[in-house]
Amino acid sequence: MVMSCEIDKVKGYVEREVPKLMKNFKVPGFSISIVDKNGILYREGFGYRDLEKVLPATPNTLYGLGSTTKSFVALSIMQLVEAGKISLDDPVSNYVPLKIGFKDKPILIRHLLSHSSGIPDLGTSTIILQSGMGFHMGIPMASVNDFYRFVNGAQNEIVDEPGKRYFYLNAGYRMLGHIIQNVSGVPFHVYVTESILKPLKMFRSTFVKSVFERDPDRITPYRVDESGRFIPTPYPYPNVEENFEFSFISAPGGLISSVTELSNYLMANLNWGVFEDKRIIGKESLEEMFKIHIEFPRRLYGRHGYGYGWSIIEGFFGTKLVSHGGSILVSTSHLSLLPEYGFGIAMASNSAGFPYDEFAQTLYAIILGRDPEDVPYVKVRKKMNLLCGHYSTYMGVDNAEVVSRGGMLYLIQKGVFGSITMPLIPEDDLMESNRFYVYSNGVRMPVEFVIYSDGRVDMYIERDRFHKVI
Known part of the structure; x- marks a missing residue:
């Protein structure tokens, strides 16, 4: 059983170490929330959400999350599975115009969820995010047709048949977003808002750029140039409300939220799909999401792999650690859970570079009564x-x-x-x-x-x- 003294130690560690890490890794603003099944145990903001205006980062500051969005996509897919509208074993091409792959072994929905389609990274997010920051690569990526022309031209890039090998694929999660959009009959971002965000009382969380830009407690995104200066940068995802058909462009990483509202999401996961007596997903579906479906080649704790929208470590000091990081190059985030012990952590910053995995694992080690020096990242x-x-x-x-x-x-x-x-x-x-x-x-x-x-x-x-x- 985790005692309150461990939580006090965690708070003290956060207060001591975060400012040091922000200095070392050139992070202007940072927010964190630590929760258990019943509520928020600690939340705080550090540094600047806007350097030029000298505005502080708070637990309510909105950040661009990046790939922590993927678990929301996976959860949406599992909702549609529970509703009987799709099956994880359905070929992706049943719902979207994916034309590449092996004819006798089609890419299934479960393969996209676990990044095991056999397709290596195609760089769709690099194209989109760099374009949004003014660094255009000259590759068309403004419409549904542009996206599938690009993906369907990559037949010769396929490395292996589905289910055999892990290749993190942002384009795969865009296709999952398109499936959600086509099956539900509403734009991808509308489905997630109505089916997940609103039931979890995440009312300020959004995929809509114009909504983010109107919010008074939002970050200014920053990139760090070669001299170490912080350069203010536009929020790089396009405004999905101006292109409903291509709403799923934001599926791999376009969610905007605060660590306070993400706390509700973590609590729903820790309570196996229930938030304030309202169920948004079944326990069996979450168990499937928290299960390793494809293993990583790297490991420090034993079995380590990808579930559905989450990275899974099975042997983290004798328990399961579920986590995911995210980056849109100029804003980053990290979500993590210890399902067995009922703790979760949400973190975000308005630049790249913060060592989220190391920091989260260190905090969980303290919660579990372990010495932070036992964490491999810390040792290294x-x-x-x-x-x-x-x-x-x-x-x-x-x-x-x-x-x-x-x-x-x-x-x-x-x-x-x-x-x-x-x-x-x-x-x-x-x-x-x-x-x-x-x-x-x-x-x-x-x-x-x-x-x-x-x-x-x-x-x-x-x-x-x-x-x-x-």
């Missing part, structure tokens, strides 16, 4: 921070630097004639062996670190012994 980041720095050989004859960029370590060897930068590839996922390797002219070269009890660090590369000096 701590080791990376320890190894980063300037290194010199005897008397400073040769110099090198180990730096962290984009979640990887790099070795920079410096000399009077220039420098060489090489990625440091760990021999093991958690870097516990302190052994890495680099490639030099196609030859694999070992790099070993020795960490002494007094805090000193040495690095061995071929014939050289480097000492960390800073």
